[in-house]
Amino acid sequence: MNGCNLACEISGPPAVAIADYIEGGRLNPLFVQGDARDVLASLPSGIFDLVMTSPPYWAKREYQNGGIGLEATPEAFIENLLRVFRALQRVLKPTGSFWLNIGDSYSGKHLLGIPWRLAIRMMDEQGWVLRNSVVWNKVKGGPDNTSDRLRSVHENIFHFVKSPHGYYYNADAIRNAPKTTKVVNGAVVSATGVSGVRYKRQLEMTTALTEKEKGQAMAALEDMLASVSSGKVADFRMIIRGQQRATHSDSASLSGRAKELNDKGFYFLKYHPNGSKPSDVWDILPEDTQKRGEHFAPYPEDLCKIPILATCPPEGVVLDPFCGTGTTMSVASKLGRRSVGIDLSPEYIRYAQERCETLL
Secondary structure, three states, X not given: OOOOOOOEOOXXXXXXXXXXXXXXXXXXXXXXXXXXXXXXXXXXXXXXXXXXXXXXXXXXXXXXXXXXXXXXXXXXXHHHHXXXXXXXXXXXXXXXXXXXXXXXXXXXXXXXXXXXXXXXXXXXXXXXXXEEEEEEEOOOOXXXXXXXXXXXXEEEEEEXXXXXXXXXOOHHHHOOOOOOXXXXXXXXXXXXXXXXXXXXXXHXXXXXXXXXXXXXXXXXXXXXXXXXXXOOOOOEEEEEOOOOOOOOOOOOOOOHHHHXXXXXXXXXXXXXXXXXXXXXXXXXXXXXXXXXXXXXXXXXXXXXXXXXXXHOOOOOEEEEOOOOOOHHHHHHHXXXXXXXXXXXXHHHHHXXXXXHHOOO
């Protein structure tokens, strides 16, 4: 393999090179050419903090050097991926996360549902915990000449963990910057226009609260407005009995907020002072493959940023077992994380190393 200034060159068995890399603490990525199933089988357990990958899709294209994606049936494709994911589960730390981008395929007019067939088997048979199902809206799609179905412009991204508790997650690293409050005619107004005037009027006019409840609600509203003014709370909504619906459920036995509304007559929804978390729909343009003739996957760099920032600690190590031309590794380096990429194609490995050189 060709070494480069940023991407490390392996010497000796992959397991030894990966162990040395993890112990050494160098930031530059390590690329390993080989079948992911064989390389993973040679590694010790619990050494990676994050796995982020987009494996070959079934029957979409002929990849260099063969490999996964060329199976005769979608069932065989899923079986092969499950073998890889079982191995990934072993080499992932208990605190680690696995983010999987997987596209669907058609066969004989049937949309196969491969992403969810795979995800359900991972949960049922391997014990993975699914924390999020993200819809990647690719904003624009490729040419679609079919006349009997809608144009497809989305793919699935699944966030799996090994246990429902104790995994690393830094929500503050991915929050959107909050908008600031302002003062209008001497009154503090939140970023979304909440001044408290409407809530005060509703409290004065409502017949659904007792006079005691009204007084307690008015005092609590004044305290909340003071918190907005001081910056302790970025924004809020006030839910008042008889004026707004309880969120999620009106049943006090099912919803703590419904119980609070029933008992007190009001409650607050407070916005986080550091901003809101991203939603589970991501609007991200695909990779510009017109400028990347060496590889055809649409997997873009922006797809990797939230997973790496939120679920890999700054000192952690990222793994991509189907690294292709090194997109995951490139983003990991830019975000200050170490990373290991595995791919069956020596051509892709070579290109990934050359691509990472440009980060210097």
